[in-house]
Amino acid sequence: MFPQGGVFIFTGNKAPLPRVKGKENNYSAMRTLPFLFLLLLIPLLLPAQKIKDGQLAFERKQYDVATQLLEKEYNKEKSRVERGKIAFLLAESYQAMHKSPLSIRWYGIAYDNQYGVEALREYAYALKRNQQYEEAMASFKELGLEIGSPYEYRKEITACEQAKTWLKEPDRSFAVSLADFNSNQSDYAPARMGESQIIFTSDRSSATGENTYLWTGKDFSDLFVADLKTHLVLPLEIPAINTERNEGTAAFTPDGKELFFTRCFTSEKRADQYCKLMVARQENGNWVEPVPLPFVKDFINYGHPALSSDGNTLYFSSNDPDGWGGYDLYYTQRGPAGWDDPHLMSRAINTPGNEQFPCFDGDTLYFASDGHPGMGGLDIYKVFPMSNGNWSSPYNLKPPINSGADDFSFCIVNRTLDEEIQLQAYFSSNRDGGMGGDDIYLAEKRKTVEPLPVEPTEPIVYQLFLDVFVLEKIFQDPGNPNSQMLGRKPLAGAQVQYSNNGKLTTQVVGEDGLLSLEIEENRSYQFLATKEGFWNKEATFSSAGLGRDPNNPIQRYELEIVLDQLYADKEIILENIYYDFDRWEIRPDAEPTLNQLARDLQLNPDIRIRMGSHTDCRGTSRYNQELSQRRAQSAVDYLINKGVAADRLQATGFGEEVPAVSCICSECTEAQHQTNRRTTFTIIE
Numbered sequence: 039m040f041p042q043g044g045v046f047i048f049t050g051n052k053a054p055l056p057r058v059k060g061k062e063n064n065y066s067a068m069r070t071l072p073f074l075f076l077l078l079l080i081p082l083l084l085p086a087q088k089i090k091d092g093q094l095a096f097e098r099k100q101y102d103v104a105t106q107l108l109e110k111e112y113n114k115e116k117s118r119v120e121r122g123k124i125a126f127l128l129a130e131s132y133q134a135m136h137k138s139p140l141s142i143r144w145y146g147i148a149y150d151n152q153y154g155v156e157a158l159r160e161y162a163y164a165l166k167r168n169q170q171y172e173e174a175m176a177s178f179k180e181l182g183l184e185i186g187s188p189y190e191y192r193k194e195i196t197a198c199e200q201a202k203t204w205l206k207e208p209d210r211s212f213a214v215s216l217a218d219f220n221s222n223q224s225d226y227a228p229a230r231m232g233e234s235q236i237i238f239t240s241d242r243s244s245a246t247g248e249n250t251y252l253w254t255g256k257d258f259s260d261l262f263v264a265d266l267k268t269h270l271v272l273p274l275e276i277p278a279i280n281t282e283r284n285e286g287t288a289a290f291t292p293d294g295k296e297l298f299f300t301r302c303f304t305s306e307k308r309a310d311q312y313c314k315l316m317v318a319r320q321e322n323g324n325w326v327e328p329v330p331l332p333f334v335k336d337f338i339n340y341g342h343p344a345l346s347s348d349g350n351t352l353y354f355s356s357n358d359p360d361g362w363g364g365y366d367l368y369y370t371q372r373g374p375a376g377w378d379d380p381h382l383m384s385r386a387i388n389t390p391g392n393e394q395f396p397c398f399d400g401d402t403l404y405f406a407s408d409g410h411p412g413m414g415g416l417d418i419y420k421v422f423p424m425s426n427g428n429w430s431s432p433y434n435l436k437p438p439i440n441s442g443a444d445d446f447s448f449c450i451v452n453r454t455l456d457e458e459i460q461l462q463a464y465f466s467s468n469r470d471g472g473m474g475g476d477d478i479y480l481a482e483k484r485k486t487v488e489p490l491p492v493e494p495t496e497p498i499v500y501q502l503f504l505d506v507f508v509l510e511k512i513f514q515d516p517g518n519p520n521s522q523m524l525g526r527k528p529l530a531g532a533q534v535q536y537s538n539n540g541k542l543t544t545q546v547v548g549e550d551g552l553l554s555l556e557i558e559e560n561r562s563y564q565f566l567a568t569k570e571g572f573w574n575k576e577a578t579f580s581s582a583g584l585g586r587d588p589n590n591p592i593q594r595y596e597l598e599i600v601l602d603q604l605y606a607d608k609e610i611i612l613e614n615i616y617y618d619f620d621r622w623e624i625r626p627d628a629e630p631t632l633n634q635l636a637r638d639l640q641l642n643p644d645i646r647i648r649m650g651s652h653t654d655c656r657g658t659s660r661y662n663q664e665l666s667q668r669r670a671q672s673a674v675d676y677l678i679n680k681g682v683a684a685d686r687l688q689a690t691g692f693g694e695e696v697p698a699v700s701c702i703c704s705e706c707t708e709a710q711h712q713t714n715r716r717t718t719f720t721i722i723e
Contacts, residue, residue: 092127097709101131122151129160136468136475138168138443154514155184155524162194167414169205169442171198185512187527189551201413201442208437211486216471217464217478219264219271224475226466227287227342227395227447232294236264236451236464237274238478239286244273246280259284261299276325279318287342287395287447291349295320298343298352301328315340315354333370333380337627344396352377353403355394359630363390367405384583385595386429387421395466399450403429406446410434414442418465424585431587439481443469448481460485500586503594504579506553508532508567510601519603520611528552529601532569557581565599566641572601574641606721609650611698615673615717622668624676632673635719636680646723648688649673654711655694655703667691673717688722 089095092108105128112124129144145161162177175198182188219225221242231237238261245260261274273280274288276297288299302313318328334340335358342355350372355365358380366388368380387393391409394416398404401423406416410432417440419432434440439448448465455462460483468476510529515521528551535544538555545553557563562580577599584593612635615628624632639645651670653662670689678684699710706714 092124094707096127096131097707099134101134104128104131105135118151122148122153122157125151126153126157129157129164133160133164136444138164142168142170155181156522158184162191166194166198166201167442167444169201169414171202171442174198185524187512187525189507189509189527190525197411197413200411204413204434204436204440209435209439211484212438213482213484214438215480215482216473217264217480218269220473220477222474224259225262225478226476228451228464228466228478229287229289229344229397229447229449230451231263231290234266236266236478237288237290238262238264239288246273246282258282259286261285261288276318278325278327284313289343289345291345292347293349296349297325297328298331298345299328300341300343312337313339313341315343331377333377335626337625339365342395344398346398347400353383353396353398354380355392355396356380362388364392364409365394367393367396384429385580386431386584392416395446395448397447397449404448404450406444406448407432413437413440415444415468416446418445418448420448421585428583428585430585431590431593439465441467441469443467444476445469458484498588498591500591501593502557502559502581502584503592504555504557504563504597505594506534506536506555506565506577506579506597506599508534508547508551508553508569508599508601510572510603517605519605519608526598526600529569529572532567532572532601534599535566535568536563538563559584565597567599567601569601572603573638573645575599575601575638576641604645604721609718609720612717612719617669620665622665622672624672629676632676633680636677636682639677639682639686644723645721646686646688648690648720648722649677650690650692650718650720652692652696652698652714652716652718653694654714655697655706656711657694659693659695663691663693663695665691666693669717 089098089100089103089107092104092106092111095101095104095107108124108128108131112121112128115121115124125144125148129141129148132138132144133141142161142164145157145164148157149161158177158181162174162181165171165174165177175195178191178194178198179188182191217228219236221240223240223242225238225240225242228236228238239259240262241259242262245258260280262271263274264271279285279297279299281301284300284302286300288297290297297318299316299318300313301316314330314334316328317331318325320326331340331352338356338358340354340356344353345351346353351369352372353367353369356368357365358368361368361382362385367383369383370377370380372378382388383393387403387405389407389409391407393405393407393409395406396403402420403422404418404420406418408416410417410419412434418435420435421429421432424430435448439445445465445467448463450461450463452462454460463481463483464478465481466476466478508529509526511519511526512524513519513521514524528547528549530547530549530551532547532551533544534547534553535542536553536555537543547553557579558581560582562578562582565577565579566574567577568574577597579595579597584595587593612631614631616625617623617628618625639647649670651666651673653666655662657665667689668691670691674684674687674689677687694714697714698716699706699713701707701710
């Protein structure tokens with residue numbers, strides 16, 4: 039997507055957080071990849087189509103099929119460069135299927151066969167997820183040197199150092215074991231159901247439907263119930279819940295008369311799947327047909343419902359573009375008229391990464407995140423409300439609860455069972471030693487003698503610091519903003535303007551691109567970063583909701599402002615601008631990109647641009663020309679409605695005449711057609 043605003047990152051007092059990988063996150067029905075929830079997919083509900091090669095299987099996200107074909111193709115291929123491409127697809131396929139050791143092997147082979155820094159980056163992250171921290175740190179250091187920016191992976195190296203320390207000092211009060219109701223398929227997202235039952239998600243063979251989920255080669259997921267007394271596991275018996283679609287991640291109201299869960303649908307206008315929050319209600323002793331919750335929007339994914347103890351506050355995860363980035367946690371409250379509009383939880387909890395799988399124990403919130411300092415994939419954290427109405431700083435549960443793999447869905451089911459056990463909780467993980475892809479684990483905490491709290495001899499002094507970094511992008515092909523972005527590096531000499539206690543201050547950043555300042559609680563800060571030859575960019579930071587932690591009274595946060603270079607007379611592709619077949623209206627999922635462009639133009643009033651639209655080669659030349667002109671004009675009209683002066687905009691439809699990829703039309707792959715169908719802008723003044 040064209041230039042985003044500031045990117046907020048929480049680093050705590052010492053340990054910086056890992057950066058979210060700079061690639062698309064693909065999602066499974068209730069979990070992400072790695073292990074969140076399957077979303078935004080190309081037609082996986084359709085019957086299997088004849089696949090001729092591994093790349094086509096990969097493009098259709100049929101990863102189980104892709105690995106079989108790609109390994110055969112790799113063994114036959116003679117060209118080193120082509121072997122590198124095949125090896126990378128194999129690594130990506132195995133990673134999508136949650137098979138880290140195989141993905142590590144093939145990422146390494148891809149890099150050795152000249153695939154490039156993307157293979158090295160994914161190799162480093164895969165090593166980290168596999169708890170090979172020394173090897174991961176070496177790879178991150180090599181990666182920073184190769185792209186010319188040690189800044190980009192400094193947090194990953196620090197996170198690996200921290201994870202090594204945690205592994206040496208695990209919480210020995212917890213005993214972790216596999217739950218006895220796992221299968222050899224994926225089982226995850228446990229939640230309490232009544233006094234002695236657990237409801238969870240699984241794609242085991244007894245799930246509803248006959249179709250195979252081509253992403254995994256397994257069945258679609260359903261909701262199941264495990265009885266902790268009888269040890270029986272059966273599909274959830276409520277009618278109309280389990281279907282041939284993917285269902286999962288459920289939560290009951292305290293009275294057991296409402297069930298909230300996730301179901302994934304194929305869009306009527308698109309082949310992609312989107313997951314919605316559903317609710318089923320019991321009326322007069324019978325369960326009625328489940329329906330989506332009223333605030334659920336199209337082309338956005340929702341999942342992981344959790345309820346407060348009174349059942350009147352619903353928490354969930356969503357990748358709404360208005361969030362902090364990735365998947366964020368939201369809450370909505372029930373009033374006389376029903377559920378209100380969702381509220382984004384504070385930056386004490388949400389990051390530019392992914393926050394998911396909330397679960398409550400009293401007033402303590404447990405959730406999973408890959409954006410806070412962690413051990414590799416998703417880690418489990420807990421927060422609790424503070425006296426000032428904010429949340430505490432997230433606390434990482436560390437080993438043996440967390441590992442380098444994905445750990446999530448921590449849910450306490452029992453407390454004070456006997457003289458030895460303080461509590462029992464279930465959680466999910468895809469760590470080594472399990473039975474299937476994801477498994478459910480039992481965590482038992484033994485009672486220990488807690489030391490008496492030591493009263494501080496002096497009052498605690500709390501301080502908040504904000505480090506603002508001004509950065510520029512590093513492209514694989516320097517000077518070509520449409521080439522692959524390898525990372526970011528500090529932009530020395532940029533000016534940062536901000537308001538501090540009503541006084542407007544301007545500061546020039548040095549070689550490290552850093553502006554550091556102490557900030558106050560419950561305040562909003564606006565920043566404007568500028569440098570000649572770059573787009574002006576604004577960013578906002580709010581300290582509202584940042585909790586005080588007596589064990590860590592000095593908190594540091596980061597805000598990244600990435601400036602884009604001005605490229606005159608060069609087409610720049612706008613990502614995520616799609617149109618329905620044979621239509622030119624701006625779709626809701628294209629609005630965030632155009633909204634950002636409109637705001638950038640308002641911050642740079644001297645720039646005039648040409649909006650361009652390109653089609654693929656299918657259809658007549660005249661038809662494609664007319665369609666592309668309408669699409670370009672629709673984008674211009676949208677920007678005008680957002681306050682951009684009409685005389686700063688020009689619409690040009692190029693039809694099929696200027697393809698990004700040249701190929702014989704009848705032989706072009708779908709990926710090549712998609713590349714040629716693009717919306718662009720060009721600075722003309």
